[in-house]
Amino acid sequence: MNYLLNFLFLCCALLHCPYLLSAQNSYAQTNFGPPLTIPLVLAGTFGELRSNHFHAGIDIKTKSKEGFPVLAIDSGYVSRVKVRPGGYGKAVYLKHYNGFVSVYAHLKKFNESLGSYVLKTQYNKKQFSVDINPEVELFKFYKGDTIAWSGNSGSSTAPHLHFEIRDAVTQETINPLFFGFDIKDTTPPTLKNLMIYPLDLNSSINGSNDTLRLPITKVSKRSYTINSEEIVLSGMVGFGIDVFDRLDNAPNKNGVFSIEFFIDSLLIYKHKMDRFSFSETRYINSFMDYHAKKNYFIKPQKSFVDFNNKLSVYDFLVNDGRVNFESKGIHDAYYLISDAVGNSSKLSFAFLSDTASVLAEENDCTDFFKYNKDSSFEEGGLSLFIPKNSLYNDLSFSYKKSKLDGDFLTDLHCIHKDDTPLHSPISIGIVISNMDEELRSKAQICSVGSSGNLSCLSSSWKGNKLTAKSNYFGNFTAIIDSVAPALKIKSFHYDMSQDSLMSFEVDDSLSGLFSYNAYVDDVWVLLEYDPKNNCLTHYFDQKIGVGKHHLEIVVLDAVNNENRLQLEFVR
Numbered sequence: 001m002n003y004l005l006n007f008l009f010l011c012c013a014l015l016h017c018p019y020l021l022s023a024q025n026s027y028a029q030t031n032f033g034p035p036l037t038i039p040l041v042l043a044g045t046f047g048e049l050r051s052n053h054f055h056a057g058i059d060i061k062t063k064s065k066e067g068f069p070v071l072a073i074d075s076g077y078v079s080r081v082k083v084r085p086g087g088y089g090k091a092v093y094l095k096h097y098n099g100f101v102s103v104y105a106h107l108k109k110f111n112e113s114l115g116s117y118v119l120k121t122q123y124n125k126k127q128f129s130v131d132i133n134p135e136v137e138l139f140k141f142y143k144g145d146t147i148a149w150s151g152n153s154g155s156s157t158a159p160h161l162h163f164e165i166r167d168a169v170t171q172e173t174i175n176p177l178f179f180g181f182d183i184k185d186t187t188p189p190t191l192k193n194l195m196i197y198p199l200d201l202n203s204s205i206n207g208s209n210d211t212l213r214l215p216i217t218k219v220s221k222r223s224y225t226i227n228s229e230e231i232v233l234s235g236m237v238g239f240g241i242d243v244f245d246r247l248d249n250a251p252n253k254n255g256v257f258s259i260e261f262f263i264d265s266l267l268i269y270k271h272k273m274d275r276f277s278f279s280e281t282r283y284i285n286s287f288m289d290y291h292a293k294k295n296y297f298i299k300p301q302k303s304f305v306d307f308n309n310k311l312s313v314y315d316f317l318v319n320d321g322r323v324n325f326e327s328k329g330i331h332d333a334y335y336l337i338s339d340a341v342g343n344s345s346k347l348s349f350a351f352l353s354d355t356a357s358v359l360a361e362e363n364d365c366t367d368f369f370k371y372n373k374d375s376s377f378e379e380g381g382l383s384l385f386i387p388k389n390s391l392y393n394d395l396s397f398s399y400k401k402s403k404l405d406g407d408f409l410t411d412l413h414c415i416h417k418d419d420t421p422l423h424s425p426i427s428i429g430i431v432i433s434n435m436d437e438e439l440r441s442k443a444q445i446c447s448v449g450s451s452g453n454l455s456c457l458s459s460s461w462k463g464n465k466l467t468a469k470s471n472y473f474g475n476f477t478a479i480i481d482s483v484a485p486a487l488k489i490k491s492f493h494y495d496m497s498q499d500s501l502m503s504f505e506v507d508d509s510l511s512g513l514f515s516y517n518a519y520v521d522d523v524w525v526l527l528e529y530d531p532k533n534n535c536l537t538h539y540f541d542q543k544i545g546v547g548k549h550h551l552e553i554v555v556l557d558a559v560n561n562e563n564r565l566q567l568e569f570v571r
Helices: 003-028 112-125 278-287 290-296
Strands: 042-044 058-061 069-071 076-083 090-096 100-105 107-110 130-132 146-150 160-167 190-198 212-218 223-226 232-244 258-263 266-272 314-317 323-325 329-338 344-353 375-379 382-386 399-402 412-415 426-431 443-448 454-456 459-462 465-470 474-480 486-491 501-507 513-520 523-525 528-530 535-539 548-557 562-570
Touching: 076 112, 090 107, 090 146, 107 112, 112 130, 190 344, 232 258, 232 329, 375 399, 382 412, 412 426, 426 474, 443 459, 443 465, 465 474, 486 562, 501 513, 501 548, 513 535
Parallel strands: 223 344, 232 344
Antiparallel strands: 042 058, 058 160, 069 146, 076 090, 076 130, 090 100, 100 160, 107 146, 190 212, 190 232, 212 223, 232 323, 258 266, 258 329, 266 314, 329 344, 375 382, 382 426, 399 412, 412 474, 426 465, 443 454, 443 474, 459 465, 486 501, 501 535, 513 523, 513 548, 528 535, 548 562
């Protein structure tokens, strides 16, 4: 390794440290108050690896309960209110006068004035899902005011408060732990597995062109090593590490703040989770080892950058973290893993390098797709279009077709491998001839999971070709969905005079629930939809008066199969 470059790169790396400290200190000067009245204990940290996205804030535990007051962290006004069945559920966006926006999500309910405003909008639009931008300063709050109550709405899996701080101008989300909130953390990150990747066909890892996974052994509270026989590397190689972090007072496995990787004291790679934009969050599928996630249920973070990875969290890179070994030598390497408050753990290990040797023949696959070019494929009644920059790397594409048993319209089209990630959707077309005209509207392309489970894609016809977009490779066929959504009583009886709500179970396992409406005496009333519990709920208010009433609920799936439920009740 070149000692002059070593010196220069180390100097550059050191320059980043005061910047980070300065940024954290400047954020902390905002003097935000806490978003809850209870001690802040975290179930999730900023930048944590989630499904298809980085966690955009922190998850604050609410003692497995709903209904804690959610407080404005500073003076400001409501700039946005969003309600939807999934995602953030019920969420409030509070714009502050210092250039930040705070976000409070998975709420149970809003404060009285804001809640009345949202309810009025839902009735005006005759829909549960709304995205509202109230007039500036229509709803003003001061630091410590109650703006809502914590809950479990949306895609939340347990009661908690999801909390974010965003830049009001760029809408980038910023690590909330920079802002001086009182969260106890004296626990360093935990290191689990070291990964070493061959980055071309002639890369060698212990004589093989396969990825090597090595368990990490703990030496002390902050020190780790590799208990392994000799590691010999040649050619172009990348490294990665499987890690998590715990905070005090909680058992949850959280994300880490920064990862630094050194070879022979030379900084090769560094990233830090300080801020990012929502437009780049799907790059997570390139940032981590997607293959390991799908096949081994671990999420190693790669210390090199794929060709079509435009994430902004990379702080320092030498050759995009790719290391080329062309001569014999002994090398010392180490990882430094840190959380947002400075607790760190270190993995130290050594390896040998050797001269590169040809291990593999060039792939003779005729379907070789470039990540930066549009690609098309047609075979066996399947057409496929992959837009440029949908792939993270060039791809030797594979396809096969197999027979299916059961009520399917086509054979099974096996489109590459589901452990190869996509950044943006691909277009799939399947030729289906001699389709009855009355059934065409019910036809859907669906993916077939490893256990045989079906997941339908929104589909449309182009001549005799059924088309859809997919965010994943995998196995696909087509079906007819002629089954209406299931709809039955969950909590309802004739005399509802003492009840605060009525609820119903709803489910559609194929094309999915598309719309849901309720009418009392032919007048539309609000249903709240909770998809994780397959539940439709109406909360009684003054809109339904005393007396006998007729209720009708109408649900439709994505291909217009309909189910209705009609009931009588009294208030």
